[in-house]
Structures are given as C-alpha cells and as structure tokens.
Amino acid sequence: MDPTTLIAPSSPLGYPAPYWFLVAFKVLGFTLHMIPMHIWYAGVLLAMLLHWRGGEAGRQLSRRLMQPMPVLIALGINFGIVPLLFTQVAYYKVFYPATILMAWPWVSIILLLTLAYYGVYIYVAGLRAEGAMIARWRRAIGWVTAGLFLLIGFLFSNAFSLMTNVRAWPELWLRESVGGAPLGTALNTEDPTFWPRWLMMFALAWTTTAVFILVDAEWFAHQEGPAYRTTARRVALIISTIGVLGFAFTGSWYVFGTWPEELREKMFQGPMRALTALTALSPGASWLLIFWQWRRGGTRMRAAATAAVHVLALGLNAISRQVVQNAELSRFLDVTAEPVRLQWSPLILFLVLFVLGLGIVAWMLGRLALIGSPSESG
C-alpha cells in the first residue's frame, strides 16, 4: 500500500497564520518545555539514586532536586501546550493518524502523568514532614514515579517518531484493526529511529539536570554551606559527563545508523552543516563551563552563563529537530504549502496578551526578588 494514500486532504480553512509563525512558536514552545521537562525526566531518577547511594551529601542534593519538582512539572506541562497546539495546526495530517494508531498508549499518558505528578507531591510532602528520614513507602513511590516519567517519555517518542514514519502506517494499521478501524494499540518500536531518539532526549535531560543543579546551588541554596556547593558542582560535572557521552553515542547512532542517505546529505550540506555541527557540539559547551566551575569554583554569574549557553543548546536542538522532521515528511507532504487565511485581529490580540502576560509574570517575580526564597513550611 502506498502510504501517501493515507494522508488526509488539506483543511479548507487553511493555516490561520503563515507557516513560519506557527513553526516559530512550535520551536520556541518546545525549547521552553524541554527545560523543566528534562529536569523531571532525569531529575526524579537522579534524586532517587542520590538518596539511595549518595550518602549524606547525596541526600541533601536529592532533597534540593525534588523540592521544586511540583512547580517544575506544572510549568513543564504548561509550556508543553504551545508546541502541541501548533503541531496540531501545522502537522495535523500526520499528528492525528499517528496518535490514533497508538491511541491507547497515547491516552494512557494522561493517567500515567497524573499518577507521576501525585507521586512527586507525596514524595515532597514526605521531605517536608520527615526530612532526610523519608519513609520507605514514600521512597518506593519516588522510584515508581521516576519509572513513570521514563515510560511517558517512551510513549511521547513513539508518537512523535510515528508522525514522520508514515511508511510504517499501513502495516501497523492493517495488523491491528477491525473493519478498517484501528484498535489504537500500535507502537512505533520497530522504527530504527525510535530507540536513539528516545534515548537521546533522555541523555540530553541529564545535561539539563546538571545545569539545574549548578544554578540551584549558586542562586538558591542560601541555607546550605560552601561544602554543598562543592558537592553540587562535582555531581553536576558527573551527570553532565554522562549526559554528554550519552548524547554523543545516541546522536551518532541516530544520525549515522538510522538516517537515510538523502537526509544525511541534506543535513551535512551548505548552511545545514553548521546547524548540525552546532547542535551536536552545543551540549559540550555547557559541559565545558561546568568543568571549568568544578576546577575554578562557581559564582552566580558563571552559573547564569552556563544556563544561558545550555538554553541556546536546547534551542538549537529544537530547531534541528524541526528541520529533520520537515525533511523526513517532505517525502510524503509539504507542510509549508498550505493556503493561509490570516486571522489578523486574533493574532495581534494574542501577541498583545502575550507581552502583557510576560509583563505581569515579570512583575510577580520582581516582587519575589525583593523577599528571597519561598517558605519551607508549605
């Protein structure tokens, strides 16, 4: 079966804004989403490991990692709405079929996320009530939560790799359907790109978590002594090293082991060559900065610079993913070729509210800056 016959016709409504606008917000939103998402993706597992095998210093670090987790999860879920929204606008022809083919695993993310989120709250409530002697059952919940986040990542990678793996749709569909209606039980695990993509995001998550530990130590760990900051820098370096090595391995596997020849040619030619190289090397920049601070000591400005460099690396990663996604899809459809019926006034109103919203958030954070860190009593 020709998989292109499964691609829906264009919406008669067209895009409500130019493609570049939609994709810019998609990439921006995904970059913002990745920051907190990475911290819970790798951070919860790391916190459990540190509590288990990290000694006194590790437990202290584990506690500091877990305490802001409820807020980070809330922000991450919220930031995730933007890329999902614009994915559905610009990539609807592949998003809906892919998620319908794996509907049960896709919908199960909601249940898994709810359980994981409450798991984090239960663990953090234990930290506040019981301190370092957190009860065994809460630790067990912490481990389960870490597993749930990994599973959620596994399912997300399945969905988003299946979006571009249009070639696999006919087989997945015909194998698991009744009267032409899919049962929604498919997974994209036979796609060779799936495994390195899933693991690459996990490896990148370790690098982000390392930067977070560093920033937290320099900016927010007022109550902790200098020994804590030294430990934090050492742990950040170890984690960042694991993450960068993992990223290099899975990235090489992905690029050289699974990309078709024409995609490799596209990504290694002309201006794309620079983008590919920067994307591959940029996590190493934050690793170098962490290494430097481990050797020379950290300051607030150094930590902030590391965070800025890392956010740039994540942004590059998001841009490259977008370029690769479009290149993979170009064999089946051209997402840039849809007609545009520009919605001027809602677009302008959105942008005005966006700026106003940022202003109000800045005002609120400004008020907090005057008083310091949050209450520990909550």
Place this chain on the structure above:
Amino acid sequence: MHYPWWYVPFLTSPMLIAIIAVLHVLVAHYAVGGGFFLAVETQYAYRQNHREYLAYLKEHAWFFILITVVYGAITGVGIWWTIGVASPLATQTLIHIFVFGWAMEYVFFVLEIVSAFIFYYFWGRLDPRTHVRIGWIYAGSAWMSLVLITGITSFMLHSGRWPEERTFWAGFLNPQFVPQVLARTGGAFLLASLYVYLHAAFKAGGSALRDLIAVRSARPALLGSLLIILGGIGWYLTLPESAKAALVAASTLNILVVLLFAVTIAVFFMLYLGPYRHPGWLSPGFAILFFTFGLVAITTGEYIREAVRKPYIIYNVVLGNQIYAEKVPELRRTGYLEGGTWTKAWVSHHYPQVSNNGRIDPARLLALPEDDQVKLGEVLFLHHCNDCHAGRRGFSPVAQLIRGWTPDMVRTVVEHPEKAHFFMPPWAGTPEEAELLTKYLLRIAHPRPAGMYFGEERKP
C-alpha cells in the same frame, strides 16, 4: 472521515471524551470559583486581621493547588488528548478556527500557574497588599480562561454566523457565548462554595470559624445560582431549534433535565436554609451530601449540553461521524468509501477488483460475495455509525436497537436516518453502500425477544 476511526469496543471512543470532560469540568469550575474565594476571603481576613481564618485559607490554598493545578491541569490536557484521537476532524476544524483563542488561553494558564504557586508558597512572606493582588491575578486569569474556552465550546453548540463569514470573531461571539459564560461563571461560584464547605467541614477549627466560612461562602453560591438560572434561560432561548427539539424528544434528556432542575432547586434551598440561615448545620455529612448534589447537577448539565448538539459535533459544520456537513451531497454521489481517506485505502487494498480507474465503483460492490459485502458493511458501520453506536453490545448497541426489524425497515432507516430520528446524521453514501450496511446490520441484529404477547394466539 479523513482520519482513521479509533475502534473502542463496547464503549465507543467518543464516550472517552465524555468521561474525561466530566472529570475535568468538576474541577475546572472550582479552579475559577476557588480563585475568587481565595482572593476575596484572604483580603477580608487581612482586613479583619483574622489569624485563624488566614491559617485556614492557607490550608485551603494547598488543597486548591493539589486539586486544580495537578488534577485539573492534567485532565484539561487529557481532553485535548482524547478529542484528537476520538474526534479528529472536529478537533482539526476547531484548532484551525480558534488557534489564537487557545493561544490566548495559554497566556492566562501561565499567569494562573505562576500566581497560584506564588500565592501559596510565599504565604506569610509577601506583604498583605501584594499577596492579595497575586490572588486577584490568579482569579482574573482563571476567569479569562473560562471566557476563552467557553467561546470555543459554545461555538460547537451554535456556530452562529461562522458558516457564512468564516472569521474567528463570527465563531467566537456566537449566540451561546454570553449565556454560557454567565452559567459557567455561576457554576464556578457555586461549585467552589461546595468545595469550600467540604474542606471546611473536615479541616476548619472551631465552630465560630466554620460558621463564618458557611455564611460568607453562601453569598457567592447564591449569586452563582442566580447566574446559572440567568445563563440557563439564555442558553435555552439561544439554542438551535434542533437542540430544543432534542431536549423534548430524547427520553434520556427528558429525565436528565428534570433531574437537573430538581437537584439545582434542592441545592438552592439547602444553601439558603443551611449555610446562609443556619451556619451551624455545616457538618461533614451535610457537606458531603451538598457536594454530591453539586457534582450531580454539574455532570447532568454537561451531559445535556453535549447531547443536545446531536447530530453535530460543531453545529452545521461537522457531523458526529466526522464528516463536514457540506460534504454530504457529494458523498451521496461518489460514495462514502471513496470519500474517506482510510476507507478508500482499506477497500483498495482488500478488494482491488471494485476499483475502476482509481475510484471505487459502487456498482461493483454488490457483485462481491455475500460475506465480503457484509465485511464492507462493517467498515461502513464503524466509520459512519460507531461514533454513537456500539455494534453487538455496549453503548447504544445497534444490534439490540433493531431487534426484530424487517430488512425493509433496516434499509429505510439506513437510507434516511435523519428522518427516522432528526438527531441522527444523514446517510452519506450511495444506495449500494446503504445495501452493504443493511446486510451487515441484519447479520448482527438479534432476533425479536421471544415470549412477548399482544393478544395474538400464543405460539408453542
């Protein structure tokens, strides 16, 4: 019909939307009304320097965050998840019309999250004036997100001038918009008070504090009831005629409307006689009963709101079975199997002999062996009917509904479902395809129940 149809045995996939939507709505209203409760009451407690009440409010804020920021936010995303897989064409349409409405709502979500966490985590560290302001930022943002999402969901019930003008505002400012905003705002105030009573009945310290909470929260609840009544009247008056007719014609809806009225009146009187006039009545048992009544009222209201839309998902735009309403005449000419992206691919793969120059030839369908015709009838059933009907068993199972029907009766209803029941979508295929579906339905139909007596001679 542009996308694969997700087959969920027994339940049907759209029912998953209903389940998650109801679970979400029960908390989403509290997320709005509870925001106002916290802002108003914290302001009051600061002014009165009421330490005990402030301590209670902080505890309530924690409960509020656990319920709304976690459960409410995830089930909200969950609705998106399920509508995308269970109702993809309608979702695609809504997103292409209202993407900036959702984007604006997103801005308010961010404000909600940030302000809610600051309000709670910095309690006692912010000066009272700033703290109350943050509370009001949350309440205002939450209400704005209610307004924005209501503009989109009310459009589904009445698309207003959109089919002619096809602009964002023509769709957003539809006739149902203001009534539904009023009703939902009222629902938010009322439901929030019921959550407060439930929490306070267990957690508020002395009886004086409980009495204070009972009396003060009765006021927004009574105001909420009034807004629900006003909004409800406006909702009814601006309903499309088909929705008004469905309210009267569908037996389930008759019963639910009566239930809704009965429960709403009961809640109103319980509010007045209980917390407002006799605040001492606020015991855990009373609060649980009250809360249950509120949940029943909201759930019933939501079910009615969803059900009266039939046969549309978006009134006059997208039908329940994932077809653009304007495409029906074309599909009746060219065929449903030919018009559906995935149905056409399925038929071409399994029965290439029915294709003629790349198109499915309806005449060739009836030349297939009988079992294959039934199989194609199943394809038609799943894609054309399964959004509302399970097959043999489950939700509104068609095999049970047509027990004892003659082939002519089945054929007539298949060819003209919208005439048999005005809340069913019209047949969107060729006569040959109707024949295939008829054969499938007759194959799965159960026989007429035995032993029924109508004055005729009993058969052995």
